[in-house]
Amino acid sequence: MTRAAARKATLLTAARQAMAEHGSGVQLRQIAQRAGISPGAVLYHYPDLSDLLIEANRAGMERFYSDRCAAVADLTDPAERLVSTILLGVPRSRADEDVRLLCSLGGEASRNTVYAILLTSLYDRQVQMYTSILEAGAQQGDFTLCAPVQTVARNLVALEDAYGYRIMAGHPALDYPTAVTLILDYARLATNHPLPAAPIAVPAEESP
Numbered sequence: 757m758t759r760a761a762a763r764k765a766t767l768l769t770a771a772r773q774a775m776a777e778h779g780s781g782v783q784l785r786q787i788a789q790r791a792g793i794s795p796g797a798v799l800y801h802y803p804d805l806s807d808l809l810i811e812a813n814r815a816g817m818e819r820f821y822s823d824r825c826a827a828v829a830d831l832t833d834p835a836e837r838l839v840s841t842i843l844l845g846v847p848r849s850r851a852d853e854d855v856r857l858l859c860s861l862g863g864e865a866s867r868n869t870v871y872a873i874l875l876t877s878l879y880d881r882q883v884q885m886y887t888s889i890l891e892a893g894a895q896q897g898d899f900t901l902c903a904p905v906q907t908v909a910r911n912l913v914a915l916e917d918a919y920g921y922r923i924m925a926g927h928p929a930l931d932y933p934t935a936v937t938l939i940l941d942y943a944r945l946a947t948n949h950p951l952p953a954a955p956i957a958v959p960a961e962e963s964p
Contacts, residue, residue, distance in 0.1 A: 760801075762772060763801060764801055766791050767787070767791055767798060767801060767802065767808060767812075768808075768811060768812045769790075769791075769812075770787050770788075770790035770791035771787050771808050771809060771811075771812035771865075772812045772813075772815070772816045772853060772854070773790050773853055774786045774787045774789075774790045775809065775812065775857050775860060776854070776856040776857040776860065777853075779854075779863075779864075782809070783804055784798060784799070786824075787805075787808070792943055793866060810870055810874070813843055813857065813861060813871065813874055814874060815955060816854050816858075817858070817874065817878045818858055819854050820858075820882060821878060821881045821882055821885060823842045823844075824841055824845065824885065825885060827840065827841075827844060827920045828841055828889075833898075834889055834890075834892045834893030834896060834898050834899065834950060835893065835898060835899075835947075835949055835951050835952055836888050837892075838886075838889050838890070838893065838943060838947070838951065839940065839951055839952055841866060841885065841886070841889060841944075842912070842916070842936060842939050842943065843936060845882075845916040845920075846916055846919060846920055846923070846932055846935050846936055846939070847920050847923050847924060847932070848932045849923070849931075849932065850923065850924055850926055852924070854926075855920055855923075856924060857919075858875075859921060859924055861874070861875055862875065862921075864882045864919050879913060882913045883906065883909045883913055883918075884909075886908070886909035886912045886913065886933070887906055887909040890905045890908055890909060890947070891905055893910040893947060893949070898947075898949060899947040899948065899949055900947065900948040900949075901946060901947060901948075902946050902947075902948065903946065908924050908946045908947075911942065911946070912923055912939065912942070912943065912946075915938070915939045915942060916939065919935035919938065919939065920935070922935075923935060
């Protein structure tokens with residue numbers, strides 16, 4: 757990685773962190789402070805701050821699609837792929853900056869067309885991600901779907917979003933293990949498959 761590329765990667769991370777903390781109204785100085793550089797240095801790489809914010813949002817979203825696809829790419833058992841994908845889609849605690857950022861973007865989507873497009877694209881790609889897993893399981897005879905494949909895929913994404921938002925809001929009855937268990941319960945009903953057990957305890961350092 758070149759020096760310029762490394763600096764841009766640092767700026768993208770700083771921008772995501774600053775937006776997660778301050779929302780879509782984040783200021784240039786707040787991003788610069790996170791990156792440990794001057795505001796002028798930020799503008800050297802991104803003369804238009806909105807370009808940095810959009811690119812940072814897009815990069816942060818890849819955790820929930822590209823990174824998940826890569827993480828399960830070597831798994832050949834559709835049931836294992838389904839469980840692993842679900843485990844990676846739920847925030848482990850309220851400290852999850854990427855999910856905090858998505859929550860902030862969701863609130864701004866009605867007023868910002870670019871954010872709305874980004875969130876819509878992420879949703880569509882996540883639905884396709886689950887659709888591919890479910891279709892593979894059905895074709896192999898492992899899954900007997902209770903509804904059309906796209907319906908099941910949409911419901912899985914919707915459950916991830918809904919429980920994720922409740923975790924971020926600090927709902928007293930919802931944490932990572934509970935949310936994952938509830939989503940897996942739906943997945944078992946939807947696929948008519950017991951699905952393998954999964955380690956879903958929150959690591960000690962992330963426990964409330």
